[in-house]
Amino acid sequence: MANTIDVVEFQLGAEHYALDIQIAREIVEMMPITPLPRAPHYLAGIINLRGEITNIINLKNLLGLADSRIAENQKIVVLIPEATGGANVGIIVDDVHSVIQIQDKDVEKMSDGISSNIGSFVKGIIKSGGDDAEKGRSLVIWVDILKVISSVDGHQDT
Template identity: 35%
Template sequence: MAELRQFVGFMLAQEHYGIDIMAVEEIIRMVDITPVPRAPAFVEGIINMRGRVIPIVDLRKKLNVRVSENNESTRIVVVCIQNRRIGLIVDKVEEVIRIEVDAIDKAPGTSPTIDNYINGVARTSKCMVIILDIFKVFSIQEQMALDSLA
């Protein structure tokens, strides 16, 4: 029997993405975000979540996809990357996707920066899902900048 992996499925600009479920701490509705001066362009600001300050990143901006207005479907996916909690704004969270490891194809070459954080592409019964390696989306310098906000 093939090994199954689980991903939290979400949408950015009409494209389907997945993040390993083990990196996701929780999913919350959009809340008021406090802007931070001189933060990187993809950082929307910070929120206070149960006494913890969490930097909020617009994943649409970070991945350079079309940014749409936040609406009722917009969510913040809180992930833990090397003991750092970061909130990722996504257009819509869909469901937990179970994918056999053998069904994840290598991503077609696009650009060296994008190839770094795309683990592959998987076909489900509904759509193609781009599997992100959330641990590689942010460079060391970006992680340090996010640390300074928290």
């Protein structure tokens, strides 16, 4: 039997993305974010989430995507501290759609031919919607959030 993996499907702009559900602690509604002076462009600021100061990362900025408009249904996906080196971190996404189960056969690996730095942050492309072409579902980019977050740690000057 094929391996099945649960992922959280979310949206950034018009595109659909996914991350591993086991690294998501919770999903909360957007709330006021306190900006930090001299913070990197991808760090939106901090929030007080039930007594815990949580760093909030703008995932669009971190991935180099156009941040053209503020989405109406923005959410914060709070990651488990074990995945972020013990820090409380949340990422801003435009909307969260669902938790989906994917099978190995539904994931296409990225080739290194186009750009090796893109492939290092993408676990694969999920072909959701099965074989039914009438559904018209777009492809879902499965982001390796752990690698994205670790790349942030490597670029900070402390």
